[in-house]
Amino acid sequence: MTGLVRLRLAGFLRTGRALAPVLAGLLALGILYGGGRARPAEAYGVSAVVLFPVLAWQTKLLLDVEPDVQRRLARVLVGPARERAAGLLAAAVAGLGTVAVALVLPWLVGGVTVETGPGDLPVAAGVALGLWAHLLALPAAVALGALASRAVTRSAGYGVAVLAVGVVGTLVLGLSSSVAPWLVPPVMPTARALTGALTASTALLLSAWALFWAVVALSGYAWVRRTRA
Amino acid sequence: MRLEDVWLRYHRRGPWVLRGAEVRIDPGDVAVVLGRNGAGKSTLLQLAAGVLRPSRGRVVDRPAAVAWVPERFPADQPFTVGAYLTAMGRVAGLGAPVADRAVRHWVDRLGLARFHGVRLPELSKGTAQKVGLAQAMLRPPGLLVLDEPWEGLDAAARELVPEVIGEVLADGGAVLVSDHRGETVRLPGARQWTVADGTVTEQAPSEGAAVAVVELAVPAARVAAAVARLRADGHHVLRVRDHAAPPPATRPAGPSADLVPPSAARPDPGPAADSVAPSAALPEPGTPAGTTLSPTGRPEPGPAVDAGIASAGDPMAGVPSPVEPAPVALDGHAPADQAPEVAR
Numbered sequence: 001m002t003g004l005v006r007l008r009l010a011g012f013l014r015t016g017r018a019l020a021p022v023l024a025g026l027l028a029l030g031i032l033y034g035g036g037r038a039r040p041a042e043a044y045g046v047s048a049v050v051l052f053p054v055l056a057w058q059t060k061l062l063l064d065v066e067p068d069v070q071r072r073l074a075r076v077l078v079g080p081a082r083e084r085a086a087g088l089l090a091a092a093v094a095g096l097g098t099v100a101v102a103l104v105l106p107w108l109v110g111g112v113t114v115e116t117g118p119g120d121l122p123v124a125a126g127v128a129l130g131l132w133a134h135l136l137a138l139p140a141a142v143a144l145g146a147l148a149s150r151a152v153t154r155s156a157g158y159g160v161a162v163l164a165v166g167v168v169g170t171l172v173l174g175l176s177s178s179v180a181p182w183l184v185p186p187v188m189p190t191a192r193a194l195t196g197a198l199t200a201s202t203a204l205l206l207s208a209w210a211l212f213w214a215v216v217a218l219s220g221y222a223w224v225r226r227t228r229a
Numbered sequence: 230m231r232l233e234d235v236w237l238r239y240h241r242r243g244p245w246v247l248r249g250a251e252v253r254i255d256p257g258d259v260a261v262v263l264g265r266n267g268a269g270k271s272t273l274l275q276l277a278a279g280v281l282r283p284s285r286g287r288v289v290d291r292p293a294a295v296a297w298v299p300e301r302f303p304a305d306q307p308f309t310v311g312a313y314l315t316a317m318g319r320v321a322g323l324g325a326p327v328a329d330r331a332v333r334h335w336v337d338r339l340g341l342a343r344f345h346g347v348r349l350p351e352l353s354k355g356t357a358q359k360v361g362l363a364q365a366m367l368r369p370p371g372l373l374v375l376d377e378p379w380e381g382l383d384a385a386a387r388e389l390v391p392e393v394i395g396e397v398l399a400d401g402g403a404v405l406v407s408d409h410r411g412e413t414v415r416l417p418g419a420r421q422w423t424v425a426d427g428t429v430t431e432q433a434p435s436e437g438a439a440v441a442v443v444e445l446a447v448p449a450a451r452v453a454a455a456v457a458r459l460r461a462d463g464h465h466v467l468r469v470r471d472h473a474a475p476p477p478a479t480r481p482a483g484p485s486a487d488l489v490p491p492s493a494a495r496p497d498p499g500p501a502a503d504s505v506a507p508s509a510a511l512p513e514p515g516t517p518a519g520t521t522l523s524p525t526g527r528p529e530p531g532p533a534v535d536a537g538i539a540s541a542g543d544p545m546a547g548v549p550s551p552v553e554p555a556p557v558a559l560d561g562h563a564p565a566d567q568a569p570e571v572a573r
Binding site: 002003004006007010011014015066067068069070072073074075076077078079080226227229 | 275278279280281282284295296297299301302303305306307308316317319320321322364368
């Protein structure tokens with residue numbers, strides 16, 4: 001399976017398709033951090049929200065860059081379950097790269113402050129919470145991108161529609177006044193939680209929620225892909 | 230490997246492409262899948278290879294190492310031939326040194342050495358098809374599934390396909406191959422599955438009624454009439470081409486092979502004389518009968534078109550054969566009632 005993950009990452013990087021989401025991510029983060037300095041945890045919470053659509057789009061691009069017949073060749077060689085898993089794993093690795101850029105960027109452009117007032121979290125704790133927020137968003141974004149991939153949607157139009165509905169739904173249903181926040185991954189609630197004091201129980205709840213959502217979405221992906229090679 | 234009551238449709242409300250297919254292929258067996266365009270040949274092959282999952286029924290005892298050569302190789306990928314094949318070897322689970330050795334072997338064998346550093350999108354169709362064959366053979370397959378493997382290959386490479394198939398069979402593998410151009414006359418002894426109206430039927434081989442391939446030259450102006458007459462007589466016209474003297478690479482082995490120029494097909498021969506260039510090798514008076522034959526049985530000078538004809542046992546009316554009852558050119562044997570239906 002490692003061979004297939006490598007092949008797909010290489011295909012993604014060599015075609016130059018990786019450039020578009022990276023530029024979009026940098027642009028969004030540039031706007032985010034252009035407004036002034038913020039405390040790390042707070043800034044990273046918003047960064048995870050901004051990156052959620054970028055990560056989902058990046059996943060869709062990575063999965064779609066491979067021709068359909070090549071995907072089927074891989075399926076014959078390694079079996080359907082591993083073929084699916086390798087695609088998701090490649091997307092997760094690419095996503096981790098983007099997350100790493102998002103974690104480093106604010107320090108380069110002066111988007112975060114190291115001054116801590118009374119009652120503020122230490123900088124290291126803020127960065128750790130930022131990493132946690134991004135890692136909560138990543139599986140959900142990979143799952144959404146996978147559901148929007150051509151192997152599932154079979155057409156570019158439906159793919160974009162799934163991606164757009166997923167992203168808008170995550171943002172809108174994630175608002176504090178949402179009627180059905182459980183329908184979407186907790187990207188917005190995580191960002192809100194990071195603006196104040198985060199309790200352990202809230203962190204645990206958000207982690208479980210994000211994990212559960214990703215598991216459900218990825219199970220849906222696996223189920224649909226059974227008949228869609 | 231067996232397909233047990235396999236049904237398949239591509240969409241929930243779509244039409245059934247296959248209905249209750251029941252076939253079995255054992256190690257050492259080769260089966261040719263025949264059928265019209267759109268009959269479901271590729272679907273059947275993809276079910277066997279594990280690309281598609283049956284909507285109903287099941288595929289059992291599929292070998293662990295399956296290799297699939299798709300009808301069209303996906304050349305739109307940002308890799309060189311060498312890098313792609315090595316990566317596919319790794320995907321197939323080969324270690325780095327083993328994968329490298331396998332790639333070198335198949336690159337040389339299939340004549341891809343000078344394309345090793347060429348990027349896949351720059352390959353011609355035939356070369357890309359060879360890459361498709363190479364990737365399938367890197368890991369010795371227990372089941373080799375070939376979807377129209379002769380498509381786009383040059384004459385020399387076409388001869389390689391039966392060789393490769395023979396090696397897989399000798400190693401105890403099974404081979405499934407589809408073909409709509411009659412190339413499977415190169416696979417004597419193959420079982421024949423016909424896909425039609427969603428069902429798969431296997432023709433029982435009829436003993437002692439082999440099919441022979443006869444090549445004859447006819448004047449270009451009369452080719453349509455000749456083809457029509459041969460068909461009316463019940464012969465299967467395999468192809469019509471405009472060269473009477475093809476390269477020697479395809480010279481068939483057979484008792485009378487030395488009498489006849491071997492076949493070399495154009496990549497896309499039409500069903501009739503759609504191109505009627507003058508023949509390069511015209512029969513001279515006194516040429517052994519059977520080298521080129523006119524429909525009237527008389528060697529004739531003038532523009533000629535070669536037609537490969539599968540004769541189902543009975544001597545062709547009006548076409549004298551030099552070595553009765555042996556056929557003029559023997560490309561292979563196959564059951565009489567299943568002469569490949571090509572170029573109709």
